Amino acid sequence: MADKHQTHSASEELLQAIAAEAEVFWANPDYTTFEEAMKKSSYTLEDVKDAEARLQRFASFIRVAFPETEANKGIIGSKISRIPNMKEFVEKRYQQEIVGELYLKRDDTLPIAGTIKARGAIYEVLKHAETLALEHGLLKSTEEDYVVFANEEFRNFFAKHHIAVGTTGNLGISVGTMGAKLGFNVTVHVSVDAKQWKKDFLRSKGVEVIEHKTNFSKAVEQGRAESEANPNSYFVDDEHSEDLFLGYTVGGLRMKRQLEEEGIQVDADHPLFVYLPCGIGGSPGGITFGMKQAFGDHVHCFFAEPTKMPSMLLGLMTHKYDDISVDDVGIHGLTVADGLAVPRTSGLVAKLMEPFFSGGYTVQEDEFKALLKALHETEGIFLEPAALAGLSGAARLFRTQAGQQYMEAQNVADKMANATHIAWATGGSMVPKTDQEAFLKEGAEALAQSDTH
Numbered sequence: 183m184a185d186k187h188q189t190h191s192a193s194e195e196l197l198q199a200i201a202a203e204a205e206v207f208w209a210n211p212d213y214t215t216f217e218e219a220m221k222k223s224s225y226t227l228e229d230v231k232d233a234e235a236r237l238q239r240f241a242s243f244i245r246v247a248f249p250e251t252e253a254n255k256g257i258i259g260s261k262i263s264r265i266p267n268m269k270e271f272v273e274k275r276y277q278q279e280i281v282g283e284l285y286l287k288r289d290d291t292l293p294i295a296g297t298i299k300a301r302g303a304i305y306e307v308l309k310h311a312e313t314l315a316l317e318h319g320l321l322k323s324t325e326e327d328y329v330v331f332a333n334e335e336f337r338n339f340f341a342k343h344h345i346a347v348g349t350t351g352n353l354g355i356s357v358g359t360m361g362a363k364l365g366f367n368v369t370v371h372v373s374v375d376a377k378q379w380k381k382d383f384l385r386s387k388g389v390e391v392i393e394h395k396t397n398f399s400k401a402v403e404q405g406r407a408e409s410e411a412n413p414n415s416y417f418v419d420d421e422h423s424e425d426l427f428l429g430y431t432v433g434g435l436r437m438k439r440q441l442e443e444e445g446i447q448v449d450a451d452h453p454l455f456v457y458l459p460c461g462i463g464g465s466p467g468g469i470t471f472g473m474k475q476a477f478g479d480h481v482h483c484f485f486a487e488p489t490k491m492p493s494m495l496l497g498l499m500t501h502k503y504d505d506i507s508v509d510d511v512g513i514h515g516l517t518v519a520d521g522l523a524v525p526r527t528s529g530l531v532a533k534l535m536e537p538f539f540s541g542g543y544t545v546q547e548d549e550f551k552a553l554l555k556a557l558h559e560t561e562g563i564f565l566e567p568a569a570l571a572g573l574s575g576a577a578r579l580f581r582t583q584a585g586q587q588y589m590e591a592q593n594v595a596d597k598m599a600n601a602t603h604i605a606w607a608t609g610g611s612m613v614p615k616t617d618q619e620a621f622l623k624e625g626a627e628a629l630a631q632s633d634t635h
């Protein structure tokens with residue numbers, strides 16, 4: 183009884199802190215072993231491998247259509263970098279030693295779209311194109327060389343079809359760029375958060391951009407309604423799409439080979455901690471699912487959200503999933519991390535990922551800015567604000583009681599000297615110079631206001 187009461191008041195307290203827009207770190211009480219979690223999952227390793235095989239089939243087309251992918255043979259991937267100087271900065275700022283190595287996963291440099299969306303969204307567009315091509319006999323079988331997707335005949339065929347999407351910007355860039363390249367008519371419904379350069383970029387690709395003066399959830403709703411009214415239109419649905427999710431899982435699975443190549447060990451004595459910026463949940467969810475397939479109980483995945491948009495955190499904590507929005511706890515307003523500006527999480531992802539996510543935490547507005555400036559200064563890497571959310575994860579794990587208890591409970595507290603921490607950088611390379619400079623200036627101001635956090 184006493185315990186139960188305590189748990190209840192602890193989560194009440196946490197909810198109050200979230201509503202007050204304070205930074206919180208949360209260990210997920212529903213997190214369980216990989217074996218148990220998989221029993222509840224509607225997806226398996228086979229689904230991830232199926233998605234991986236599809237991307238492999240399309241590699242010959244991607245290579246031709248996007249020459250920047252030539253070096254990687256048409257596979258959309260990124261490297262990981264050690265960031266020792268940033269680690270030192272974070273340790274000083276948070277007055278907390280980070281035990282283990284800190285790496286940055288460079289999805290900010292992904293070809294074609296420059297954000298993590300390139301993994302999920304491009305996959306979904308390709309799968310849709312493959313389905314149509316098979317149905318209409320343009321493609322005889324999946325054994326054919328997919329370089330044919332670059333042919334005029336395919337482009338003319340896809341020009342009779344429509345793809346629509348609702349987005350804060352980045353999803354639209356991935357869907358729009360790949361959709362337009364294949365020849366589709368693409369309409370992107372953007373929310374009020376979308377940056378001007380993202381809209382300009384899309385229009386330059388021949389994509390129709392419809393601006394909504396509403397938040398992300400509403401823009402998606404309106405986009406979906408318009409798309410459904412057109413039988414020739416396919417809607418890339420950030421809230422409900424299985425294909426989007428499966429596209430992201432491939433990125434997680436591929437980490438196995440990458441870490442092996444880098445000589446990074448992951449096993450019972452060498453735990454791996456991953457910190458993933460979270461908007462609607464598809465990318466952190468999919469990556470986590472894929473990484474779990476690769477590393478099972480040895481990988482610990484935390485999602486990171488703005489204090490102004492803690493939608494996954496609220497959904498999981500309350501078990502209300504997509505039945506609760508940040509507005510319901512009195513949080514309103516914009517975040518500088520536009521890629522994470524999602525007031526209501528994906529029910530599909532939240533329910534599926536409940537036993538797989540180790541936990542989550544929130545990041546204040548000024549902290550996004552300060553970390554952005556610091557990473558640029560210490561490592562010469564520019565990221566867009568959303569992509570910084572993972573950078574404080576390791577420090578937060580060590581310095582919070584919830585984090586310490588998590589490491590004890592998972593029997594890794596005494597193994598952290600061998601640990602690897604990966605902050606997943608989710609975007610940045612496409613941000614125009616003038617926007618970069620404005621962010622760096624704001625970051626310098628945020629840094630000047632506080633030496634420690």
Ligand SMILES: *Cc1c(COP(=O)(O)O)cnc(C)c1O
Pocket residue numbers: 297298299352353459460461462463464465466521522524566568569608609610
């Ligand atoms: C979309 C996005 C995320 C989060 O992905 P979700 O699938 O929305 O959770 C993180 N960072 C950037 C830069 C993004 O564009």
